[in-house]
Amino acid sequence: MRMIVALVLALGVGLAGFAVFMAQDYMAEMSVQRDQLLAAQANTPQLMDVAVAKRALAYGERFTMEDVEIIKVQAGKAPAGAYAAITGPQGDPNAPRAVFFDGETRPRAALRSYEPLEPLLETKITEPGVDAGIMANLADNMRAFTIDVTATTGVSGFLRPGDHVDVYWSGRSGNSQVTKLIQPNVRLIAINQNADADRSEETMIARTVTVEVSPEQVAALTLANATGQLNLALVGTINSNAVAEIEINTDQLLGIKQKQVVAVEAERVCTIKTRKGADVIETPIPCATE
Template sequence: MRLVFGLVLVVGVALAGFAVYMAQSFIAQTQADRDRLLAEQARAPRLTDVVVVKNPLKYGDRLTRTDLEVIKWQADKVPQGAFNAVVAPQGGDPAIRPVFWEGETRPRAALRSYEPNEPLLAHKVTEPGVDAGITANLTPGMRAFTIAVDVSTGVSGFLRPGDRVDIYWGGNIKGRDTTKLIDSNVRLIAINQSADADRSEETMIARTVTVEATPTQVAALALAQQTGRLTLALVGSNDTEKVGAIEIDRNALLGIVEEAAPVEKEPEKVCTIRTNKGGDIIETVIPCTN
């Protein structure tokens, strides 16, 4: 009997020790999994709210709050101009940038095409109640000015709304054919009569382009278009270099150096006085006093 009791006691102690060992192993594994999860969470990118479109949109399509939704987006990869709320009350948290203020019922319009789940951008959508068009593309304080172009002056078919161009004037200055840079890095807002940068038809030859300019620039461009020929040069999308004054005439282009006209020597000034002697007029040379 004592032997049985002893065996039971030994087995019980062994089972208890095994249970403690298994519990310690489980706790250690749990702690390791917790630490690994915390480390993964610490390394994971921070997420933030971003408003995206639900359905495909084309240029000019109107959109309301029902066409939008909020999703989580990597915080350091949010595009510039993105919204983080569909609707919010005015005067609330300044960190909230809604597409519509509370109570706003007027739709906005897309200024470019959108695919589902693509972030909505402030500079690619009109203000509430404004339809897509040239006026929607104008920066406050700027004006739209149209320039007539052709295949040689309008960079063939490569111009599209949103591009930037340098504008050159060609004409005659003091009897010489001259080309001069009169404005640089000017933004195009429409090609022909369209402000849609997504239209494939815009790769056709432009007949007119509409640029965004200040009132002073508009006056200068109007005068330049009346007195000569305007030519556009497309600026690269990543080009930030400032262009200085550029002017070239026919002689500079061909390397012609004009000889200076000979300077004619003025005849020596002679001063005289006339006297009457016995009815005869006698002219006598005297030194000139001035």
């Protein structure tokens, strides 16, 4: 009997020791997992709120706050002009930038097409209550000026709203035909009557283009259009060098050098006239110096 009790006690002690060992091993494993989780959380990038389109939006389509939702993106990775809230107070500089102010019921409109979950950008949507169009594309204190073009003068259908062009004037100046760059890097806001930069046609031969210019540029382009022909040159997306003044005439184009006429002063001849009877005689004399 004593032998059985001793065996039971020994077995109990063994099981207890094994349980303690297993518990210690489990606690050590949990501690390692906890440290790994804390390290992973410390290395996780910070997130920020960004307002995105909840559904696809076509150019000019109106949308309300029901069409907007908030998603999380990595902090510092949101595009410029993105919003951080759907609604927010007006006039509070500490509040996140919101698509709509509190209490706003007027819709906004898309100035380009949007895909679902694409961030809404300040420069790519209209103000509340404003529809997409020419007025929505104009910057502050700028004007819309329309230029008649052809396939030749309008870059053969490769123009799109939002592109930039150089405007050249060709006409007569004095006795020569002249072409001059008069307005560099002007932004297009409409082709024909279409301000949609996402239009699907591969090419559209423009009959008119509408450019965004200052009031002074409007006056210059009006005069240029009335006195000669305007031609457009498409500016590339990579355009880091400033364009110098450009002007060329027919003689420069063909390499013709104008002959310089040097005026030669005729030799002065001084004479004195004397009368002998009915005759008048001229006698050369030295000319007085001035």
